[in-house]
Amino acid sequence: MRALWCQPVTLLMEPVPVEKPEPDDLVDLAALYADSHIAEILTQLDRDLVGLVPVKTRIREIAALLLVESGRRELGIQAEPPSLHMCFTGNPGTGKTTVARRMADVLYRLKYIRRNHVVTVSRDDLVGQYIGHTAPKTKEVLKKAMGGVLFIDEAYYLYRPENERDYGQEAIEILLQVMEDNRNDLVVILAGYKDRMDTFFRSNPGMASRIAHNIDFPDYSADELYDIAEIMMASMHYRFDTGAVAVMRDYIARRMQQPRFANARSIRNAIDRARLRMANRLFALRDTPATRQALETITAEDILTSRVFAQ
Amino acid sequence: MRITQGQFSFLPELTDAEIQAQIQYALDQGWALAVEYTDDPHPKNYYWSMWGTPMFDLKDAAGVLMEILACRVARPHDYIKVQAFDSNKGFESIRMAFIVQRPDYEPGFELVRSEGPGRIIHYSIRGYANALPSCERYGASR
Numbered sequence: 001m002r003a004l005w006c007q008p009v010t011l012l013m014e015p016v017p018v019e020k021p022e023p024d025d026l027v028d029l030a031a032l033y034a035d036s037h038i039a040e041i042l043t044q045l046d047r048d049l050v051g052l053v054p055v056k057t058r059i060r061e062i063a064a065l066l067l068v069e070s071g072r073r074e075l076g077i078q079a080e081p082p083s084l085h086m087c088f089t090g091n092p093g094t095g096k097t098t099v100a101r102r103m104a105d106v107l108y109r110l111k112y113i114r115r116n117h118v119v120t121v122s123r124d125d126l127v128g129q130y131i132g133h134t135a136p137k138t139k140e141v142l143k144k145a146m147g148g149v150l151f152i153d154e155a156y157y158l159y160r161p162e163n164e165r166d167y168g169q170e171a172i173e174i175l176l177q178v179m180e181d182n183r184n185d186l187v188v189i190l191a192g193y194k195d196r197m198d199t200f201f202r203s204n205p206g207m208a209s210r211i212a213h214n215i216d217f218p219d220y221s222a223d224e225l226y227d228i229a230e231i232m233m234a235s236m237h238y239r240f241d242t243g244a245v246a247v248m249r250d251y252i253a254r255r256m257q258q259p260r261f262a263n264a265r266s267i268r269n270a271i272d273r274a275r276l277r278m279a280n281r282l283f284a285l286r287d288t289p290a291t292r293q294a295l296e297t298i299t300a301e302d303i304l305t306s307r308v309f310a311q
Numbered sequence: 312m313r314i315t316q317g318q319f320s321f322l323p324e325l326t327d328a329e330i331q332a333q334i335q336y337a338l339d340q341g342w343a344l345a346v347e348y349t350d351d352p353h354p355k356n357y358y359w360s361m362w363g364t365p366m367f368d369l370k371d372a373a374g375v376l377m378e379i380l381a382c383r384v385a386r387p388h389d390y391i392k393v394q395a396f397d398s399n400k401g402f403e404s405i406r407m408a409f410i411v412q413r414p415d416y417e418p419g420f421e422l423v424r425s426e427g428p429g430r431i432i433h434y435s436i437r438g439y440a441n442a443l444p445s446c447e448r449y450g451a452s453r
Contacts, residue, residue: 114371115370115371117370136363136364140366142374143366143369143377144369144374146369146370146371146372146374146377147371147372148370148371178377182377185371185373185374
């Protein structure tokens with residue numbers, strides 16, 4: 001023991017001389033990447049969200065941008081933080097709201113926003129009903145969203161060209177001012193159908209010029225919709241039996257041709273109705289006890305009774 | 312005479328970053344924030360004017376700071392304070408209050424003695440600034 005105590009400490013701590021650049025000029029992007037735990041979110045994104053390749057690519061790009069930006073900050077390179085106001089366009093049920101939540105997660109992990117929260121609003125939350133009502137209402141929503149993400153669903157409703165006395169314009173102006181002045185405190189995401197958003201931006205060039213990222217959400221293919229159905233079923237602890245798989249694929253193909261098809265939302269509704277029919281089927285047989293397997297399985301019959309097959 | 316009311320009034324003026332940190336503390340406790348202003352800082356003046364309504368359900372201090380900055384622009388010569396209200400049962404009152412703006416020159420208070428019957432003297436204090444009408448105090452119209 002004594003001998004160890006006497007060891008000169010310097011010997012143990014002698015640095016190994018290695019040729020490398022000045023440590024002041026180095027930043028470990030891999031370590032930043034690991035610290036932010038962003039990889040988990042991106043893998044989760046890949047796992048949970050079917051398809052949506054352009055969306056995922058853009059999220060990766062933004063993540064890379066913010067990671068490099070934080071590396072630059074570490075080295076003391078001065079720059080205005082990038083503007084990250086976004087516009088999500090796409091048909092109903094393509095996952096705009098879901099992605100907005102994930103986006104907040106990504107931005108929070110990369111320390112672009114201070115709080116991991118999304119405030120979802122639509123026209124009614126921003127626009128007032130009489131003169132002088134709009135400004136306080138819009139400001140209150142903005143203050144609640146500060147530090148996080150403000151998600152404006154169906155943003156094109158804010159602008160109603162057919163009514164020149166509409167208060168929507170006032171809300172847009174306040175929104176623009178805060179988007180500019182409080183760029184570090186708030187990320188605004190506008191969402192809506194593609195054609196209507198295009199009209200909206202044409203009449204509000206100020207808004208268009210402040211949106212850095214336009215992300216278009218493509219419609220899902222039939223295969224992707226089936227995968228979505230599987231994920232939804234698994235999350236609710238249901239499964240299709242062998243007969244139901246083919247019927248479900250057939251159902252999706254037919255449903256896609258029908259009016260008011262809303263992508264993943266239609267699939268969710270279809271599953272909910274199938275659950276209803278399955279429950280009724282089991283309830284009719286209530287005299288015999290139901291097995292666990294029966295309670296978990298949706299059969300072809302549950303889907304075939306849908307009105308989609310009646311046409 | 313520097314007015315000392317509420318928290319931190321014996322400290323140097325808080326910077327905006329410090330104000331934001333204090334507000335964030337209040338928000339993290341779940342308290343609602345309000346901004347108030349006055350040109351009459353008499354210690355018994357309990358009712359300052361409200362700058363907008365109290366702010367509920369905020370997550371981040373930036374929203375409150377935005378209102379403080381707006382109030383400073385509109386009321387450059389007045390006292391402005393921030394209050395945090397705790398709605399929890401048992402408190403139901405103001406838990407924090409501190410001044411975030413004061414006039415450049417604070418004339419202070421005069422001690423007024425008025426004699427009553429039987430050599431009784433009543434004392435009161437009166438702000439020197441109150442000699443002027445409300446809109447002209449603290450150099451507002453100069």
